[in-house]
Amino acid sequence: MPQKPSLVQLQQKIRELERETARLKQVEAELRNSEERFRELAELLPQIIFEMDAEGRLIFVNQRAFEHFQYTRQEFEQGLNAFDIIIPEDRTSALENVKKILNGKRIPPNEYSLLRKDQSTFPAIVLSAPVMHEKKPVGLRGIIIDITERKKAEEALRGEKERFRVLVEEAPLGIALIEKSGRYKYINPKFTEIFGYALEDIPDGRTWFEKAYPDPLYRKRAILSWKNEFSKKKLGKEGYWVFKVTCRDGALKTIQFRPAALDNDDCFIIYEDITEQKQLEAQLMQSQKLEAIGTLTSGISHNFRNILTVILMNCEILKKKYQDDARLSSNVDSMISYAKRGSRLVDELMEFSRQEPKKEFQPLNLSVLLKEIYQLLENTLDKVIQLQLKVPESIPVIGDYSELSQVFMNLATNARDAMPGGGRLRIEAGHNGKQARVLVSDSGQGMDKATLERCFEPFFTTKPVDKGTGLGLSTAYGTVKKHGGEITVFSEPGKGTTFELYFPISFLDEKTEPRPVSKAQPVRNKKILVVDDEAAICKLLTQLLSNFGFQAEYVLDGKGALKKFKQFDPDLVLLDINMPEMSGKACAEELIKLDPKANIVMMSGYEMSSLSEKHQKLIKGFLTKPINTGELLNQLDKVLE
16 A cells, blocks of 8 residues: 655645745736736837737737727627738738748738728738747737828829929920939930930940030030039039030030039039020120111211202202303212212111101112112122123112112122132123013022021021121012012022022103202292201202292201291291200291291101101191202292292
């Protein structure tokens, strides 16, 4: 029989059991503490913490799960399945991943769309690990990270990238991204449109400089500019540079460069083609110069008309006084002819300065005009250019003498510029009874097809910026069209250029200067008061008027005119517009106050359009200097009859 344990042994066993019980209680307390710490930590985490069994039932979730999924703790504890909070489209993938984990395989974090109680969704990353019991997987535990904000940020970034891509791709400016090493990393379509180069054409900065600046000296200047800016590390802070760039097709364009250094030392460059802008600026400057010249010309022309007036009146007096001396009369006629040519020149200058309106077209002899152009060219063109002229005695047309003169001068100037080393300029004209035909041809450089197609376009020119405005041929074209004509051009490189012009023939008589009427002369014993600040004009006018039977006296200013008007009581006042102290306009107003029926004929170096409507109503006539005797007498007779 087994021996019964002694009392001592029993007491020892009891003490061992007590110690084991105490140890187990301590382990249990530590386990509870550990579990409590785990729960507290799980509740503090911003992510969702979960644990599920092998069937997918959720055993534990932290507070974040209630907030995200909108389920209550009771609903979770009643056996909510983990697959119920995954959208149907992702459940198959999720189930396969769970099986892999339970089979001991490691899988990377997975992205799923998860379902809330209200069926709304949110994107999440799920990290999982197996729950082991006795070395066997019995479930999963893991973390769910809501990536809604990250998705929004990624979407925003994609949107920004797309907008940037569209902005760069569709930008109206050329853009290039260049690495620190000098390799071209990117160019946009506008870059290729401007320069013609694709990315493979300019793999690096060296290739770009060689192609863009083929001239070694100019290339050196461009490279030095870049090196200086890179050494300063101030790209994008110093404004911009402007260089002329040779494009792939050989065209030379003015480009404005705006570089900017990036944080990684790459360089971002914007290229703006300002070729047309620079051309317009040059044309504007030229236009401003012409406007200034026009203003100066206007003043000179006005004074020149006074000079011509004196010359013509002296000639008229001489002609009348020595009318029986044929030799002297011939000399005087020659002087009158040249003075009238000077008057036409003044008309052209005044029209150029925009101080006078266009005159109505008049009958004229195109042959005479072309002969005068020929004489002018003989005196102005270099002797290395051989001039030839072939025109009939008369080609009657209707037109404006000054405008047509300018047309042929423009064509002759173009011909001269096309023959810098000399050549032949030929002007030939004729008519068939219905049309006048003029040929202006040169033996110069000629034009290629592209230039020929654009030669009549406004502002188009192949000359350097400071050598022409590109308006000569376009103006000629417009003038010819305005005269009811046609102009065409024929040219080939190296074979010269020919302009062919056609004008309608006129069957009207050429305009002649009005002359004094020799028969049935009106009685000219009327009193005339001449008012002009030019003493020479006053003296000659009074002498001329006296020769034709008028009683004429003069004064040199407006105030004197008012005093003399009361004393002399003239039948007509010849009044100059431009006078110091009191102008002719102010004087006319005062004269009308003295006598509302006063006969006032104004004189000026400008046309009548320079007078306001108010002042035009005050006067009975208007004479433009230089004053022609026939026009003067006809005007006086008309007012005084």
